[in-house]
Amino acid sequence: MSVDGEVRQLTTEADEPGWEVDPDDEWGVAVVATVGRQLKLRREAVGMRAGEFGAAIGYGEDLVYKVESGKRIPRQEYLDKADEVLGAGGLMAAAWEDVKKVRYPKTVRDLAKLEAQAVEIGLYVCNSVSGLLQTPEHARALFQAAQPPYSPDDVERMVAARMARRSVFERDPAPSISFVLEEATLRREVGGTMVWRQQLERLLEVGRLHNVTLQVMPTKTDAHPGVDGRIEVLKFQDGTAVGRSDGAFNGRPTSDPKQLRILELRYGTIRAQALTPRESLAFIEQLLLGEA
Known part of the structure; x- marks a missing residue:
């Protein structure tokens, strides 16, 4: 992918393992699912496809789908970039306060x-x-x-x-x-x-x-x-x-x-x-x- 004449490397599921959600952690599953749903609703509200959104924040489309479906715990960098791209006014970035607790078993x-x-x-x-x-x-x-x-x-x-x-x-x-x-x-x-x-x-x-x-x-x-x-x-x-x-x-x-x-x-x-x-x-x- 070329952006401004430069090759932009996307972070994909293959080279970015991320944090898996523990299925036995009910609270953790609920937090990640809620954040993922909010990300998806805001992305769709601004009319961006998953691939476009991923390219804008530097992540692959497959990882975007994983996060939005609540199967992957987003990193702070992911939420910060998503907040900026989606114009969320700090709401998505603030979700990190709950998400960061979920990353611990x-x-x-x-x-x-x-x-x-x-x-x-x-x-x-x-x-x-x-x-x-x-x-x-x-x-x-x-x-x-x-x-x-x-x-x-x-x-x-x-x-x-x-x-x-x-x-x-x-x-x-x-x-x-x-x-x-x-x-x-x-x-x-x-x-x-x-x-x-x-x-x-x-x-x-x-x-x-x-x-x-x-x-x-x-x-x-x-x-x-x-x-x-x-x-x-x-x-x-x-x-x-x-x-x-x-x-x-x-x-x-x-x-x-x-x-x-x-x-x-x-x-x-x-x-x-x-x-x-x-x-x-x-x-x-x-x-x-x-x-x-």
Whole structure:
């Protein structure tokens, strides 16, 4: 296609995977379908065919049909260009506020919602750095290492979702958050030396926050209740709580008081066996200096 003497490359479904809609995400399906329908109505109102509209915003006709039928989640750039071309006065661009939430998987949104409401969060992770603590580069390296591999677009979507959860550190009033990390995971240079160092620096930054307690579980220690996997306990303002553990209750979230007491006992035992917060930060600093 020639425009003003130049060849214009359209973004098509083949070279622009986009974000697929999770059919089990009812709210997400509804949001994307509504936005798609509004885009189609406005396009038809100005008398543009799908192919013309796609050419005007730099996307292929096949992708336009996917977005308008609610089968593909549009990117912010798509909505911004559509708003301009259709003369929507900012209405289509504003739809991004809802659409951007849909791009995160429902399970991640649910988890982020719970974390946003919790007044106390306790996390132990056995085999990796907790997602709340990860840098974008560290998270990206982990997702890229998966087998079978994720598509590049899926990787970026998951990285964005994980980074969105970090807003928990910006809440006011701030929740009380405690982490216990295994020494072995801190020594693994995920993503290479530079990414590894940035991740350790991020741990020091978060570990020094007034509402955060970060502890390291030494490798040379006895067995503890967390060797089966992660433990997570979230407590809320109204006195309720929810928790889960890979090694208990089939890994499913639970709010049963008896089961929660078991998880709290295990998490408390783990914290007692780990280095103190001051010793833990000192240990991470020694790792950065190559002295540990």
